[in-house]
Amino acid sequence: KAGVTQTPRYLIKTRGQQVTLSCSPISGHRSVSWYQQTPGQGLQFLFEYFSETQRNKGNFPGRFSGRQFSNSRSEMNVSTLELGDSALYLCASSLGATATNEKLFFGSGTQLSVL
Amino acid sequence: QQQVKQSPQSLIVQKGGISIINCAYENTAFDYFPWYQQFPGKGPALLIAIRPDVSEKKEGRFTISFNKSAKQFSLHIMDSQPGDSATYFCAARPNTGNQFYFGTGTSLTVIP
Numbered sequence: 001k002a003g004v005t006q007t008p009r010y011l012i013k014t015r016g017q018q019v020t021l022s023c024s025p026i027s028g029h030r031s032v033s034w035y036q037q038t039p040g041q042g043l044q045f046l047f048e049y050f051s052e053t054q055r056n057k058g059n060f061p062g063r064f065s066g067r068q069f070s071n072s073r074s075e076m077n078v079s080t081l082e083l084g085d086s087a088l089y090l091c092a093s094s095l096g097a098t099a100t101n102e103k104l105f106f107g108s109g110t111q112l113s114v115l
Numbered sequence: 116q117q118q119v120k121q122s123p124q125s126l127i128v129q130k131g132g133i134s135i136i137n138c139a140y141e142n143t144a145f146d147y148f149p150w151y152q153q154f155p156g157k158g159p160a161l162l163i164a165i166r167p168d169v170s171e172k173k174e175g176r177f178t179i180s181f182n183k184s185a186k187q188f189s190l191h192i193m194d195s196q197p198g199d200s201a202t203y204f205c206a207a208r209p210n211t212g213n214q215f216y217f218g219t220g221t222s223l224t225v226i227p
Binding site: 040050107 | 117121128149151156157158159160161164191204206208212214215216218219220226
């Protein structure tokens with residue numbers, strides 16, 4: 001079974017630009033979550049999509065948005081980029097069940113650098 | 116505000132030794148506590164997880180100890196190996212949704 005695929009692997013943008021990141025979950029997984037990873041901060045939850053609907057949202061500004069398609073693939077968009085948005089953006093897929101022991105499977109991430 | 120506090124930030128252990136990483140939380144709504152292992156250039160991978168109705172869970176050389184009253188849990192790596200050198204994250208998930216809160220990570224180096 002193929003794992004979680006994130007594209008692109010690296011991105012370099014300048015302040016003010018916008019960026020779109022893509023994530024293809026494991027086949028059969030209906031939930032896709034996005035996390036921002038920065039040194040010293042760990043992983044911060046951005047949002048979760050399940051069956052094309054945003055089900056949970058973290059404490060990030062509205063510049064960060066996402067969507068999920070009918071095939072469970074997800075995209076994340078960041079508009080008006082700031083220097084502080086430089087980070088590794090991780091996508092995680094899961095079955096999406098409400099079971100307590102829901103397991104997250106992460107992709108390798110997209111490393112975004114904002115200059 | 117960091118909902119899951121993790122220590123130490125870095126850890127150096129001799130091969131064959133025991134590595135111990137600690138985490139603490141405040142939110143009593145947390146009901147699932149996984150540990151993730153991350154190698155450079157890779158995403159985190161689930162290592163082991165525990166629910167609060169169990170005080171200890173062991174899988175091979177990895178053990179989670181859970182103290183519900185103290186709101187603390189820890190990862191013990193027995194007989195640490197150089198291949199265990201990675202960054203380890205503890206996490207917690209509330210019973211209200213599929214949103215995980217992660218610690219800030221511990222960089223483990225196992226010296227041969």
